[in-house]
Amino acid sequence: MIDRRAFLRAAGLAGAGTVLAGCSSADTTAPGAPGTTTSPVPTATTTVTVPPAPPNWESLRARISGTLFLPGDKDFDTVRQVYNPLVDGRKPAAVARCQTIEDVQACVSLAAESKVPIAARGGGHSYAGYSVPESGLQVDLSELKKVAVRPDGTVRIGAGAKLVDVYTELAKAGKCLPAGSCPTVGIAGLTLGGGIGVLSRKFGLTCDRLDAATVITADSRVVEASSARDTDLFWALRGGGGGNFGIVTEFVFAPLPAPALAVFTMRFPAGSATDVLGAWQQWIAAAPPELWSNIIVTGAAQAPACEVSGCHVGSLGELNGLLAGLKVRPSSRVVQAKEYLDGMRFFAGSSRRQSFVASSRMLPGPADPAKITRMMTGRPGLDLLIDSLGGAIADLGPSDTAFPHRKAFASAQIYMKADAADAARATTQVSEVRDALTEVAGTTGYVNYIDPTMPDWADAYYGANLPRLRKIAETVDPHRVFAFPQAIPRA
The missing domain is CATH 3.40.462.20 (Vanillyl-alcohol Oxidase; Chain A, domain 3)
Structure with a gap:
């Protein structure tokens, strides 16, 4: 299969966004030569849209340190499942179980280039099943689940961590976070939507304890959003809903002393x-x-x-x-x-x-x-x-x-x-x-x-808050790489 860049080179069009037809004139006399007159030469312009190349799944498999599952592979029908069996009929084209931030970058890059739907799955509790993109790339973050309490008192949590793991590790350090109750809910989706829980009236929402987030944006950049930088994005990540602005791979929270x-x-x-x-x-x-x-x-x-x-x-x-x-x-x-x-x-x-x-x-x-x-x-x-x-x-x-x-x-x-x-x-x-x-x-x-x-x-x-969220989404994802049926709507 010839790739898109090789095709453009062969056609003499590398770097061009359009193909121009009928741009030459039968009159080859140099303009302004003695005995000649010059006049505009009518031309016809045809714009040809070059479709994106289909995803090269084997190339992605080679690029990531994690595991890529394709239909027909062993365990594919298991790893694509999420919490609610009512969405089992929805099938992604591939599932990438990522182990590093670079794996996630590679997934986003492929989705952007190939125009295939992409969605991250943390705990897999999306009520509408949006973490299973039909005929798209499901980015499985379950291996990015480390919970590390740091010397400065903050806690760094991978986006694939589930609440039961978060609570267990925090308790070992005498710490807590206000968060949800279901043990298999992911910290990522919970935080990005706000995070209502049994300690919220005392300590606030989960997102209120967020200090920073590592985000892979639509152009595959790694962005560290916080109150000090990328502040609009950081604002949006605290209640603006999962999947709208990029794929968060890690959170930094300010935990509290664990109470009786x-x-x-x-x-x-x-x-x-x-x-x-x-x-x-x-x-x-x-x-x-x-x-x-x-x-x-x-x-x-x-x-x-x-x-x-x-x-x-x-x-x-x-x-x-x-x-x-x-x-x-x-x-x-x-x-x-x-x-x-x-x-x-x-x-x-x-x-x-x-x-x-x-x-x-x-x-x-x-x-x-x-x-x-x-x-x-x-x-x-x-x-x-x-x-x-x-x-x-x-x-x-x-x-x-x-x-x-x-x-x-x-x-x-x-x-x-x-x-x-x-x-x-x-x-x-x-x-x-x-x-x-x-x-x-x-x-x-x-x-x-x-x-x-x-x-x-x-x-x-x-x-x-919708108008501001719309502007932020248009800025960080202008080409709607992370589109899904209830993504932040555009103007």
Whole structure:
């Protein structure tokens, strides 16, 4: 197969962007010669677009120190999989399991030259499956997972690290980060979308602890973005969503001393959702930032049930005093003191792959509990997870980072397990509740719960920060190397 540069040389066109036809004249008399007149010679110009060369996968295989998997290779159908089996039907053209920053650079260079879709996969928890680019190059960062606490007190974390590994290594050094609960979620996607978690009301979002990030941009450059340099890009990486501005290979965070925690779970009987939600909203609105809590309303044919859980940065006695202020009685209650790592494990849940459909809204304030109960009636199998915000999250303004929902009261995730045969019905159920929530929550949403069916999704996820994000995306990726269906839209 002749490569593109050799073809252009053979055609006498190396370095040219267009082919000009009919540019010569039959009159070869020198202009201005005695006895001659000069006049413009009409010419015809034809622009020929030279298509990009197809990806040379074997060349990429030779260039990287990691492993390249192609369809038909052993393990290809395993390594391309992500957390949600509902996207297993989506197949990349290749998967590059990178071991170095240079490997990632080589992948970006090939994608830019060949115009093939490219996406990074950290933990593989993209709700819409965007870390599996159809017929494109999936950049597997799972080997870039080192967590190193440094002498200056910062921690350097590879973009392929999962939360369970981050928490384990930080705990060894007596450190913590405010981050999510699912153990197999990647630190990269979580941070880039903001990073809501059980310590957020006390310590802020995950992105609020970010000091710097190493990014491979669309032109394959290595950029160290921080508050001191490439400041626009650094702003965008803190809440502007994963995959929009390049591939982050490493993060530097400012961790905090690991605190002692007290955790709790309370279950309530069917039919009590309205009373419990009303009481919970009043209670958490008045709670100190050391207390984080969520409420899960579980849909049912007749009478939705609910569960309240939470985490307190402090002692068991302090937590029991706070719980006394919740004016509803549970049918069961568990309250435990935990060290930091065990506290994170308490909220971890299962690491196994799970088929689901989900969406979100952000609640600007307490919502009418009776309306929410009505939304969840007649919907068995559907959960509404309302996570409290406020506290340290609201200490920053909506435009201080790219995360716009600083003043929100809570996030609301609509979540339904569904296998392939039931996915269409689940999508309908989730969308109906999402749209019904606009009456009490407006039209905002959380980009880390990205939903391909979300109406006006760019405004929902980015709000007033969208124009600045668009300009930054146009600057760092003018040719849309990192395009995907819900990438930052261009003007």
